[in-house]
Amino acid sequence: MVQALNQFKETPSQTAGPYVHIGAVPNFCGITGVYPEDLGKTMVSDGVRGERITVTGRVIDGGGNPVGDCVVEIWQADAGGIFNSPEEHRAGADPYFTGFGRCPADTDGRYSFETIKPGPVPGPGGATMAPHITFWIVARGINIGLHTRMYFSDEETANAQDPVLAMARPLGREATLIGKREGDTVRFDIHLQGENETVFFDV
Amino acid sequence: MNETLSNRRKEAAPFPARDRNWHPAADTPGYKSTVLRAPKKALIAFESTLSEKTGPAFGHNMLGELDNDLIHNFAKAGGSAIGERIVVHGRVLDEMGRPVPDVLVEYWQANAGGRYRHKKESYIAPLDPNFGGFGRSITDREGYYYFRTIKPGPYPWPNGVNDWRPAHIHFSVFGSGFAQRLITQMYFEGDPMVAKCPILNTISDKRAVEQLTAPLDWANSIPMDSLAYKFDIVLRGRRSTFFENRAEGN
Ligand SMILES: [Fe+2]
Numbered sequence: 001m002v003q004a005l006n007q008f009k010e011t012p013s014q015t016a017g018p019y020v021h022i023g024a025v026p027n028f029c030g031i032t033g034v035y036p037e038d039l040g041k042t043m044v045s046d047g048v049r050g051e052r053i054t055v056t057g058r059v060i061d062g063g064g065n066p067v068g069d070c071v072v073e074i075w076q077a078d079a080g081g082i083f084n085s086p087e088e089h090r091a092g093a094d095p096y097f098t099g100f101g102r103c104p105a106d107t108d109g110r111y112s113f114e115t116i117k118p119g120p121v122p123g124p125g126g127a128t129m130a131p132h133i134t135f136w137i138v139a140r141g142i143n144i145g146l147h148t149r150m151y152f153s154d155e156e157t158a159n160a161q162d163p164v165l166a167m168a169r170p171l172g173r174e175a176t177l178i179g180k181r182e183g184d185t186v187r188f189d190i191h192l193q194g195e196n197e198t199v200f201f202d203v
Numbered sequence: 204m205n206e207t208l209s210n211r212r213k214e215a216a217p218f219p220a221r222d223r224n225w226h227p228a229a230d231t232p233g234y235k236s237t238v239l240r241a242p243k244k245a246l247i248a249f250e251s252t253l254s255e256k257t258g259p260a261f262g263h264n265m266l267g268e269l270d271n272d273l274i275h276n277f278a279k280a281g282g283s284a285i286g287e288r289i290v291v292h293g294r295v296l297d298e299m300g301r302p303v304p305d306v307l308v309e310y311w312q313a314n315a316g317g318r319y320r321h322k323k324e325s326y327i328a329p330l331d332p333n334f335g336g337f338g339r340s341i342t343d344r345e346g347y348y349y350f351r352t353i354k355p356g357p358y359p360w361p362n363g364v365n366d367w368r369p370a371h372i373h374f375s376v377f378g379s380g381f382a383q384r385l386i387t388q389m390y391f392e393g394d395p396m397v398a399k400c401p402i403l404n405t406i407s408d409k410r411a412v413e414q415l416t417a418p419l420d421w422a423n424s425i426p427m428d429s430l431a432y433k434f435d436i437v438l439r440g441r442r443s444t445f446f447e448n449r450a451e452g453n
Pocket residue numbers: 017313368371373
């Protein structure tokens with residue numbers, strides 16, 4: 001025998017189920033008067049630094065149907081590449097930007113966030129990660145939250161240097177991680193299965 | 204302490220890999236909704252970067268006075284929700300056994316008859332006009348949270364011909380890093396329906412199912428008021444960062 005490590009197992013995940021809205025976005029599903037506003041609805045406030053953008057897209061299942069009952073969360077750095085988080089020790093983040101968004105899809109599977117374009121962030125081994133937004137998707141039929149990233153189509157040079165995109169490239173799947181910039185809107189569809197299945201990460 | 208003389212490093216630490224065999228697999232045909240929604244391709248793995256080691260924090264001042272009281276937070280003045288009154292409490296810990304303070308814990312559930320307050324819900328059991336079915340807490344310095352509610356009822360759902368969910372409460376938990384983000388469900392000790400549940404059966408290890416089952420906590424029951432159930436939640440732990448290779452100037 002050896003000494004015990006005294007480590008615990010992570011609590012196992014279970015699906016968020018069809019009624020995740022009740023707990024996550026009660027005002028959205030018509031239960032008003034308990035929370036003043038749904039969590040993660042407002043990411044930016046007046047005075048925010050950086051480029052204001054709308055990030056929007058659809059979540060699609062393996063049959064081509066919209067995933068109309070999912071909830072999408074995002075997490076990202078501010079325009080200077082700093083996170084508004086107690087775990088950020090490099091510098092203070094923009095106080096007018098939370099970095100966290102939560103949006104329930106509509107019946108068409110569409111989500112939308114009013115946010116800003118993040119700056120680049122230091123990556124492993126001194127690399128720089130191109131501007132990106134982390135996505136986390138939960139729904140009925142998803143047993144454990146799906147983690148992915150959206151990069152920006154107008155960042156070709158930075159994307160070419162990005163260590164995470166570099167892992168998807170040889171698999172021919174890099175394009176599933178790129179949001180298409182059209183003016184102030186960035187379009188990013190998420191495919192849970194099929195030919196264009198989005199790359200999901202174990203991170 | 205002078206940082207140049209210290210071997211302490213002020214930098215968010217990464218998370219060890221998730222034990223994916225402890226969690227349910229994505230594709231579990233016994234739970235039919237997974238069939239079109241489970242990714243088919245392998246996940247791409249990498250060690251957490253700043254994007255996953257950091258995460259949002261929510262202030263205690265965000266909470267309303269009744270946010271952790273589901274018996275009253277939706278009830279009309281003087282009213283209260285119908286059902287077995289219970290307190291659910293526990294700690295949020297990490298895999299290393301450290302408490303996780305100041306993190307948001309959200310919960311939602313059906314009413315005592317097994318009915319959710321949701322437009323898509325069609326079960327014949329009635330709504331309780333005094334029950335909304337959700338609340339939230341932020342853990343204290345020791346990682347502790349608690350809330351008051353009524354015990355939810357089991358309910359039937361369209362999957363097999365006659366599938367029922369055991370009584371359960373849904374939980375959503377934030378950690379200090381976004382990589383810890385977790386949604387799960389809590390079940391109740393002694394419920395014979397746990398073994399029959401297709402959603403619980405997505406988990407292959409019996410011990411993992413036990414980890415989701417809250418024991419009746421007799422000692423913490425409130426006499427003439429509420430029974431108590433204890434539910435500790437374990438999030439991914441941050442690993443120690445000894446002798447990391449670091450690029451110059453980082
Ligand atoms: Fe449920």
